[in-house]
Amino acid sequence: MSDRICVGAIAGSYGVKGEVRLKSFCADPEAIADFDPLFSEDGTQRYSxxxxxxxxxxxxxKINGVSNKEQAEKLRGIRLFADRDQLPELPDDEFYHADLIGLTVLDTGGNVLGRVKxxxxxxxGDLLEIEGSVLENTVLLxxxxxxxxxxxxAGGRIIADPPEGIYPE
Known part of the structure; x- marks a missing residue:
């Protein structure tokens, strides 16, 4: 599990006073403002x-230190990450996407089908993109x-009962 989770992304500038268009990936979209600071993917930049x-x-x-349209536009495409310990605990049947990526996918017979890409x-609804092992191409499950x-x-695995035709026989 990663120490940081992607909670949003900057979609570009908004107006001429340095504001940005912000996409929130939080279940409650406004909750993105509760995480301070937010970080760039590599962790080298901090954003309020x-x-x-x-x-x-x-x-x-508004992002601290950004005061004009040109500065705001340079941030386009930056994904914003929050420290995991700032995020709410999830119920047992919910997961952060970042925690699913990389897990081994097995069928109900214990055969490895691939990994979550x-x-x-x-x-x-959510789809797991599975790659590798017995697959020629990635599949969406x-x-x-x-x-x-x-x-x-904890075991780093997912047990799946895929519909017929998704995996080769």
Missing amino acids: VTLTHVVKNGFSA NVQNYGA PFTKEIVPTVDL
């Missing part, structure tokens, strides 16, 4: 964020209790 108002697909926000969500009955973070 103040939400100013809601905009389409996110928020406009990424977690995607295109609007209809719905992350539901029916298809993924067991997630063992």
Whole structure:
């Protein structure tokens, strides 16, 4: 498990006074402002964020030290990370995406199917992107209790009962 979790991203500048467009990946989108400081992915940059108002697909926000549009635009694409110990505890059946990435995926017979490469969500629920082992290409596996009955973070594995046709025989 990583010491930091991605909680948002800067989508570009907003206006001419140095505000940014901010996408929040938090269950409660406004909670991104509760994490201080936020860090760049490599941990070398620290950001203090103040939400100013809601905009389409996110928020406009002030970031300490950013005072003009050009500075704000240079931050486009930066993913923002919070220290794990600042994040709320999750119920037993919920997981941070970062904790699922890299887990070994086994079928219900104990055969290794691959590893979780990424977690995607295109609007209809989370999908585990599985790569490696018996797969020629990555596959997307719905992350539901029916298809993924067991997630063992301590053991570094997921037990899956994939639908027919996803994995080669």
